[in-house]
Amino acid sequence: MTQAADGLMPFFAMDILKRAKLLEVQGRTVCHLEVGEPGAPPASRVIEAVSRALPEPQGYTNAKGVTDLREGLACHYERQHGVRVDPELIVATMGSSAGFILAFHSAFKPGARIAITRPGYPAYVNTLIGLGFGVAEIPLSAGNRWRLTGADIAAAHARQPFEGLLFASPANPTGASVTREQLADIVATCARLGVTLISDEIYHGLDYIGPSVSALELTRDAIVINSFSKYYCMTGWRIGWMVLPEALIRRAEILQQNLFISAPTLSQIAATVAIEERDYAEEQKARYADNRRLLGQGLRELGFDLAQDGDGAFYAYAGIGRFSNDAMEFCLTMLDKAGVAATPGIDFDRTDGNGFVRFSYAGKSETVERALERMREFLDAGG
Numbered sequence: 001m002t003q004a005a006d007g008l009m010p011f012f013a014m015d016i017l018k019r020a021k022l023l024e025v026q027g028r029t030v031c032h033l034e035v036g037e038p039g040a041p042p043a044s045r046v047i048e049a050v051s052r053a054l055p056e057p058q059g060y061t062n063a064k065g066v067t068d069l070r071e072g073l074a075c076h077y078e079r080q081h082g083v084r085v086d087p088e089l090i091v092a093t094m095g096s097s098a099g100f101i102l103a104f105h106s107a108f109k110p111g112a113r114i115a116i117t118r119p120g121y122p123a124y125v126n127t128l129i130g131l132g133f134g135v136a137e138i139p140l141s142a143g144n145r146w147r148l149t150g151a152d153i154a155a156a157h158a159r160q161p162f163e164g165l166l167f168a169s170p171a172n173p174t175g176a177s178v179t180r181e182q183l184a185d186i187v188a189t190c191a192r193l194g195v196t197l198i199s200d201e202i203y204h205g206l207d208y209i210g211p212s213v214s215a216l217e218l219t220r221d222a223i224v225i226n227s228f229s230k231y232y233c234m235t236g237w238r239i240g241w242m243v244l245p246e247a248l249i250r251r252a253e254i255l256q257q258n259l260f261i262s263a264p265t266l267s268q269i270a271a272t273v274a275i276e277e278r279d280y281a282e283e284q285k286a287r288y289a290d291n292r293r294l295l296g297q298g299l300r301e302l303g304f305d306l307a308q309d310g311d312g313a314f315y316a317y318a319g320i321g322r323f324s325n326d327a328m329e330f331c332l333t334m335l336d337k338a339g340v341a342a343t344p345g346i347d348f349d350r351t352d353g354n355g356f357v358r359f360s361y362a363g364k365s366e367t368v369e370r371a372l373e374r375m376r377e378f379l380d381a382g383g
Contacts, residue, residue, distance in 0.1 A: 007129050011122055012347040013358075016331060020341040031371035032363060034331075034341040036172060036314065038233040039363035040284050043277035046234075046270045058265045063257045065092025065241070066265075069272040073241055076275055081214045089249050091256060092263040092271070096202050096240040099225040100127055100166075101259065103242065106252040107164060107196050107223060108133065114164040115156060115195070117148055119317065119348035119356070121172045136162040139351070142307060146176035146317070150189035157193050165190055168200035170207060173317045173348045173358040175310015180213045187218045197222040202240070205231035205281060207312040208289055221245055228267075230313070230362075231281050232274040239267035288314045291361035291368050298372040299359070302379060314362040317345070319355055323383055327354045330383070338378035340371045 013034050020030045041047065064070065070087040077085045093099040100123070104114065113134035116124045128135050138156040140146045148167060156162075167186065170177045178186065190197045199215035199222050206212075215222040227240030240263075244252050256262070295316050296309040305319025324330040327344035334340050345356030361368055 008126055009122070009350070011126065012328070013122075013343040016335065016341050016343055019332070020335060023335070023339070028339055030335070031340045031367050031374060033359045033361070033367070033371055034343045036230070036360045036362060037235040038230065038284060038314075039367070040233045040287075042233050042237075042270060042274055043280035045277060046273045049273045050266055050270050053266060053269050061092075061262045061265055061268060063253050063262050064088070064090065065263055066268050066272065069241075069268050069275075072272055072275045073243075077214070077216060077243075081217050083214070083216045085216065085243055086246075089244055089246060091242050091244065091249075091252055092268055093225075093240045093242055093256070094260055094263050095229060095238040096200065096225050096227040097123065097127075097238075098260055098263075099227075099240050099242040100124070100198075101131065102252050102255050103198050103223045103225060103244075104128065104131055104133060104164075105255055106244065106248045107198075112164065113160070113162040114166055114198075115153070115162040116166050117168075117171070118351065119146070119173055119345065119353060121168065121200075122347045124166055134162075136160045137351075140174075140176075142319075145308070145311075146171065146174035147178055147182065148186060149182065150185035153186065153189045153195070154193065157195065162195065164196045164198060166198045166200060168202065170203040170212070170310070170312025172203070172313055173315050173343070173345075173356075175313045175315050175317070177207060177209065177212070177311035179210070180217070183213050183215065184218050187215060187222065191219070191221070199224045201225065202227045203230055203313040205278075206285055206288065206314060208292065208309075209311045212312065216243060223248070228271050228274055231285070232271075232277070233281070233284060234267075234270065234274060237264070237267040237270055239263055239271045287365065288362060291363075291365055292316075294365060295359060295361045295368050295372070298368070302372070302375055304357075314360055316359045316361065317348075317356055318359065320345075320357050321355055323379065325354055327357055331357060333383060334375065334378055337381075337383075338374040340374050340378070 204212040345353030
């Protein structure tokens with residue numbers, strides 16, 4: 001692993017993608033299960049709206065985002081979650097990535113320690129390190145279905161106090177989701193400890209066991225971050241949003257003005273339409289649900305350790321103990337020999353990740369089927 005002196009590490013999913021693209025340039029075919037991006041384009045009405053806007057000048061917008069988008073998001077929260085949100089507390093961002101940066105700098109002093117779960121999205125720890133914040137990790141286990149509890153938070157805080165907690169449900173890479181009661185426990189624990197909660201809700205809508213619960217249903221003290229990337233099939237558009245407590249909104253707006261000016265205008269136009277295209281998004285989700293069953297069953301038949309399918313998102317975080325104790329080597333070999341791209345667990349867990357691989361099933365069913373066939377041949381040949 002290539003690691004900087006300060007602990008900064010590569011985003012290995014992107015390294016695997018780069019290597020896979022090189023193989024494709026050489027004429028190889030690759031089954032892409034490494035990156036978490038939908039295989040479908042945005043809804044047709046989104047494309048039509050952008051096409052109409054293209055001939056017009058695309059200048060800067062209000063730093064918080066265009067009014068239509070923020071009002072549409074406010075309606076979304078009332079319709080989907082039964083909560084009223086002032087559009088003035090919403091900021092359109094350059095994907096959730098910019099939302100994290102704005103959240104960290106809006107809510108915390110330089111050097112503050114933020115807790116994250118392990119395993120978890122690698123950009124959490126790398127962004128925090130890159131921005132000069134401290135990191136506290138809260139280990140999760142498959143035995144608890146990778147779900148965070150208030151007791152986990154309290155125990156971690158007792159070991160090493162922290163000022164903030166960044167938490168996702170559904171989660172990447174495990175797909176784990178918490179119930180309303182479990183989220184209420186997390187919110188209450190953070191409030192008792194004086195910890196600011198940042199709720200990463202980027203995979204909301206992609207739920208298979210029950211509707212996603214927003215932290216806004218339980219508290220207005222949390223920072224909520226979301227994106228059009230996953231549910232709305234818009235990863236490359238780089239458009240997301242955040243909802244902030246009133247005490248933080250002006251600081252976040254000032255930071256947005258200076259760091260990013262505003263989210264991309266065309267992407268805001270696309271997002272304003274996309275948020276009303278839930279029927280289309282649900283059609284894509286139905287395909288992911290089929291892929292979830294197909295991939296989960298296939299991985300278990302091949303000998304991967306996957307007790308149950310994830311609750312949400314579009315990932316399978318599978319143990320590879322039967323095959324290898326080096327996830328990176330396993331993924332590189334599987335890519336080179338079988339043409340199947342997956343992400344090593346060390347991307348999400350620097351301590352125990354060598355025993356796991358993450359597979360994304362956001363693409364086409366044919367891709368999943370072909371990947372399983374190739375993996376079977378690869379493993380039968382000894383890997």
